[in-house]
Amino acid sequence: MSDTVLADLVQGLAAGKVRLVDLTETLRPEYPTIQLPPEFGQAWGFSKETISHYDDKGPGWSWSNFSMSEHTGTHLDAPAHWVTGKDLPGGTVDTMPLQQMIAPVCVIDCSAQVAADKGFILTKSFLLDWEKSHGRIPAGSWVFLRSDWRKVADPDNYTNMQADGAHSPGPDKEAVLWMIEERDVLGFGTECVGTDAGQAFAMDPAYPCHHFMHGNGRLGLQCMTNLDLLPATGAVVISTPLKIIDGSGSPLRVVALVAG
Numbered sequence: 001m002s003d004t005v006l007a008d009l010v011q012g013l014a015a016g017k018v019r020l021v022d023l024t025e026t027l028r029p030e031y032p033t034i035q036l037p038p039e040f041g042q043a044w045g046f047s048k049e050t051i052s053h054y055d056d057k058g059p060g061w062s063w064s065n066f067s068m069s070e071h072t073g074t075h076l077d078a079p080a081h082w083v084t085g086k087d088l089p090g091g092t093v094d095t096m097p098l099q100q101m102i103a104p105v106c107v108i109d110c111s112a113q114v115a116a117d118k119g120f121i122l123t124k125s126f127l128l129d130w131e132k133s134h135g136r137i138p139a140g141s142w143v144f145l146r147s148d149w150r151k152v153a154d155p156d157n158y159t160n161m162q163a164d165g166a167h168s169p170g171p172d173k174e175a176v177l178w179m180i181e182e183r184d185v186l187g188f189g190t191e192c193v194g195t196d197a198g199q200a201f202a203m204d205p206a207y208p209c210h211h212f213m214h215g216n217g218r219l220g221l222q223c224m225t226n227l228d229l230l231p232a233t234g235a236v237v238i239s240t241p242l243k244i245i246d247g248s249g250s251p252l253r254v255v256a257l258v259a260g
């Protein structure tokens with residue numbers, strides 16, 4: 001590697017030859033947090049309380065307290081989020097390798113399919129077809145499912161909950177195992193509220209993306225946005241979770257570097 005590599009990056013950023021794309025939703029109370037059946041514990045949404053705002057509580061300064069779960073807003077799932085990954089080394093956000101926080105990404109454009117079917121299931125054959133156009137998914141890459149979900153989903157029913165559960169896109173078991181075993185991906189990311197399809201509770205095993213990705217030390221990113229601004233290949237994702245002790249996941253800013 002050239003000893004000018006970092007200088008080239010800085011110059012590329014300054015010259016606009018490397019663009020930064022924000023893949024992060026703004027943390028705000030109204031953004032939906034995943035809801036489990038009532039017998040289970042629930043994740044907190046985002047809330048914020050002013051400590052002072054240039055007033056009697058603090059005349060010269062503004063600051064706030066906030067609260068939320070590890071899995072609120074745009075966030076990363078670490079392997080320890082799932083029981084299958086609970087004992088893996090480096091499986092929590094405070095112990096995961098720093099190198100995993102900067103990685104290339106392959107963006108699978110499923111927006112047309114999701115527009116026609118919000119419960120679209122990503123299959124191995126769809127991924128193989130994608131590779132015919134864009135080349136082999138490199139080891140260590142993120143795979144992102146681009147759904148343009150913010151444009152497709154009802155803002156008042158963002159998870160697209162129906163009488164029989166949520167209907168949102170995600171991969172099936174065969175696609176998940178292929179990404180892990182045949183392509184050695186870093187993890188799987190999506191614009192929806194979970195890396196698994198809305199109907200994945202009924203799959204075998206339930207939630208195959210969580211089950212196998214995390215059980216194999218892989219990561220998840222969800223509640224992203226702006227995936228339509230990324231090229232199919234060649235972008236690099238920076239995703240640095242908060243260093244929460246024993247954290248199963250973390251809200252974070254996800255930024256992509258895009259050349260050209």
Ligand code: MN
Nearest residue numbers: 071076077249
């Ligand atoms: Mn999560």
